[in-house]
Amino acid sequence: MTLKINEDFDKRVIVSSNKLAWVPSPMPGVDRKMLDRIGDEVARATTIVRYRPYSEFSAHLHSGGEEFFVLEGVFSDEHNNYPKGSYVRNPIGTQHTPKIGAEGATIFVKLHQFSSNDTEQKIIRTTEQAWLPGLVEGLSVMPLHEFEHEHVALVKWEPNTSFNSHRHWGGEEILVLEGTFHDEYGSYPKGTWIRSPHLSTHTPFTKDDGAIIYVKTGHLPA
Missing domain, CATH: 2.60.120.10 (Jelly Rolls)
Incomplete structure (x- = not known):
């Protein structure tokens, strides 16, 4: 089996x-x-x-x-x-x-x-690469790979940063590398792996310790 x-x-x-x-x-x-x-x-x-x-x-x-x-x-x-x-x-x-x-x-x-x-x-x-400004204040991004619909990046969240509610076309996968990542569904400390399906939504944020995450989007079945 x-x-x-x-x-x-x-x-x-x-x-x-x-x-x-x-x-x-x-x-x-x-x-x-x-x-x-x-x-x-x-x-x-x-x-x-x-x-x-x-x-x-x-x-x-x-x-x-x-x-x-x-x-x-x-x-x-x-x-x-x-x-x-x-x-x-x-x-x-x-x-x-x-x-x-x-x-x-x-x-x-x-x-x-x-x-x-x-x-x-x-x-x-990645320790030798520069971070780029993210879409909101307190967010920095390091793009790693893009091909067709798939995107891979590291994202650094400063403490007490909030991002807009958004929908994941093709899903989203996150591994928390440092700190604690949050959304309206829960809190995810270092070592947490999250896989969210096609068309799922959430509103992520950080608290006092901030976070660094590995994130991949667009790669799951639509």
């Missing part, structure tokens, strides 16, 4: 990843927290993966593309080293062999979610 986790994209999903237990992968020293998944070891998946120091993962082909953001440590493969804050896109048909160093690494990774026409390979070290 195919493994399914949060597979219904018509439902709003909130996961407190800090409360999830690490589950061993088939590779020694590599553990994961599955946020959504349709499939077994080859799957459409959104996952937080932890590589222990000096762990390795076997060579593999990205048959559906791979997108990841380094949350902690340094992720490495035969092509490059990717420190904390790196955003990487490996399109369909690329391959690599992860081999992690002394610091270990934790990444937020999305697999098998690329358009076949989205062929840009990309490495962005």
Whole structure:
């Protein structure tokens, strides 16, 4: 039977990843927290993966593309080293062999979610990039990727910032990287993953601690 986790994209999903237990992968020293998944070891998946120091993962082909953001440590493969804050896109048909160093690494990774026409390979070290002004005072944005209807960015919210009520065409996905993100439905501290379906709405804001979020829009079934 195919493994399914949060597979219904018509439902709003909130996961407190800090409360999830690490589950061993088939590779020694590599553990994961599955946020959504349709499939077994080859799957459409959104996952937080932890590589222990000096762990390795076997060579593999990205048959559906791979997108990841380094949350902690340094992720490495035969092509490059990717420190904390790196955003990487490996399109369909690329391959690599992860081999992690002394610091270990934790990444937020999305697999098998690329358009076949989205062929840009990309490495962005976000700690070296400038923030751009957002649409309202107190909001800063760092665009990471755009293709057709899909948009990916980091968004920095200063304390006590409010944004307009808005509707998500093609859905919205958020991982809270720092601080606490809020909307009229709840409060979401660091480590919270939120997936909101096509045409959902909300009115987000921050309080005294502000927030930094990874956000992707327009990529869910319409």
